[in-house]
Amino acid sequence: MNTSSKNSLAVWIDGTQEYYTYSLDVNLKITGPTTERFIEIGLTVHEVEGAKKINLFCPFQIDSSCIENLGETLTKKPDTLGAMFNSTVSVSSDPTNASSEVTLNGTKKLHICTLGSDIFDVTPCENDSSLISINFDNCISKKTNNGSYYFRFRLNKLQGLHEEESGTPYWFAGKKEEYSYLDFRVNMPRSLPNSIAVKAFKDKLLRIHVFLLVDTSQKIVFGTKSPKDTRLLEKDDWKGYFPKKNKAFSFLHTEEDKAKIVAYHWKKEYSYENDANNDYDLFVKLITEKSNKKIILTAAIFTLIFGSASGVLGNYAFKALEDTTYPDALSKPNQVKKAENPAYDKKTQIKLSTQPNSKKTVVGP
Known part of the structure; x- marks a missing residue:
C-alpha cells in the first residue's frame, strides 16, 4: 500500500441507522507490471434499511475509468460465483436489471448489483488519496431485508500497492531474488486521517476474507498472520472472469498452460464481545526467483x-x-x-x- 503512514483502506455506510454491519472480500494482485495489478473489493451490506451511500477511502489515487463493476459478470458466470462463495448457486434477475438475486446453498439470499461502472463517484482527497462512493438510490430499485446486498468491483492499474527490493544475484545459478512487501490495512485508526477514522469506526465489520494472488514463482517467506489455506487458482472456475489483457491470467484462456496463480487466503471474524475495533492488518514478505539472461x-x-x-x-x-x-x-x-x-x-x-x-x-x- 501507500508508503506513507496514512496507508489504510476504510469503509463506512451513510444512512439513518446508528450503525451498519458489513463483510469484506478482498483480492490483491500487487506484483508484476502496473497493468497487471489490482485490488478487488467484495462488499456485503447485511442491513440496507435507511442506507444511502457506501464509502471506500483509498490511500492512493484512482481514476473512475480504472474502476470496473463485476456484478453483471458474476451473475453470468455461476461457476465463478459458486467458487467465490464456495456454495451452490442459483441466479434470478431483477426486472429492473439493477440487481440479481442469488440463492446460496438453497437458502441464503444475496442481491448482487449488476449496473455499470457509472455508479461510482470518485473524489480526490489530500495526500494523494481518493474517496469512492456508491449511492444506494442509483443502484438498488427496491430495498428489502430479505437477504443482503453485494457489491463487487475491481480497481485496476494501481501503483504504490507494495514495496520492492532487489536481492543479491546468484551468478552461477543464472538467477536473482527480488523481495516484495505488502502492508495491507483496513479501518486502522493510526493509519487514517482522523476525520476518516471517526466515520469508519461507527460501523461493524463482521468478517473479512483476504486473498493474495501471486505467481507460482513467488512464495511467502514471512507473514504476521498464517494463511487459512492456499490453493492454485482453478482454471475452469475462473476462466473469463479475469480479462485476457491481464497477462498474469493469460493461462486461463489456453488449453495447454497449467495453473500459474497461487491464492493465499486469510480470514478473520469479529464478535464485538472481544473485538473493540473493526480494523484489520496484514504484513507479508514475498520472494521471487527470476532467471536472467544477462546474469547467465x-x-x-x-x-x-x-x-x-x-x-x-x-x-x-x-x-x-x-x-x-x-x-x-x-x-x-x-x-x-x-x-x-x-x-x-x-x-x-x-x-x-x-x-x-x-x-x-x-x-x-
Whole structure:
C-alpha cells in the first residue's frame, strides 16, 4: 500500500441507522507490471434499511475509468460465483436489471448489483488519496431485508500497492531474488486521517476474507498472520472472469498452460464481545526467483576469462618454479649424467658396434 503512514483502506455506510454491519472480500494482485495489478473489493451490506451511500477511502489515487463493476459478470458466470462463495448457486434477475438475486446453498439470499461502472463517484482527497462512493438510490430499485446486498468491483492499474527490493544475484545459478512487501490495512485508526477514522469506526465489520494472488514463482517467506489455506487458482472456475489483457491470467484462456496463480487466503471474524475495533492488518514478505539472461551471460564470460587467466598464470608459475628450484637439473640433463657417472667422458661417447656375422666393423663417434 501507500508508503506513507496514512496507508489504510476504510469503509463506512451513510444512512439513518446508528450503525451498519458489513463483510469484506478482498483480492490483491500487487506484483508484476502496473497493468497487471489490482485490488478487488467484495462488499456485503447485511442491513440496507435507511442506507444511502457506501464509502471506500483509498490511500492512493484512482481514476473512475480504472474502476470496473463485476456484478453483471458474476451473475453470468455461476461457476465463478459458486467458487467465490464456495456454495451452490442459483441466479434470478431483477426486472429492473439493477440487481440479481442469488440463492446460496438453497437458502441464503444475496442481491448482487449488476449496473455499470457509472455508479461510482470518485473524489480526490489530500495526500494523494481518493474517496469512492456508491449511492444506494442509483443502484438498488427496491430495498428489502430479505437477504443482503453485494457489491463487487475491481480497481485496476494501481501503483504504490507494495514495496520492492532487489536481492543479491546468484551468478552461477543464472538467477536473482527480488523481495516484495505488502502492508495491507483496513479501518486502522493510526493509519487514517482522523476525520476518516471517526466515520469508519461507527460501523461493524463482521468478517473479512483476504486473498493474495501471486505467481507460482513467488512464495511467502514471512507473514504476521498464517494463511487459512492456499490453493492454485482453478482454471475452469475462473476462466473469463479475469480479462485476457491481464497477462498474469493469460493461462486461463489456453488449453495447454497449467495453473500459474497461487491464492493465499486469510480470514478473520469479529464478535464485538472481544473485538473493540473493526480494523484489520496484514504484513507479508514475498520472494521471487527470476532467471536472467544477462546474469547467465555475465557468469559465462567471467568463467571463460577466469579459466583463461588461470591457465596463463599457471604456466608462468611453473616456469618460475622450474628456473629457481632446479635450474641445472631441468635445463641441462647431460650434465647431470656426467656428474652422476665420473667415468662418463668423451671416450664413452664412442659407440662400438660389432656383429659376429657382420662383414664390417663400424667405429664412429
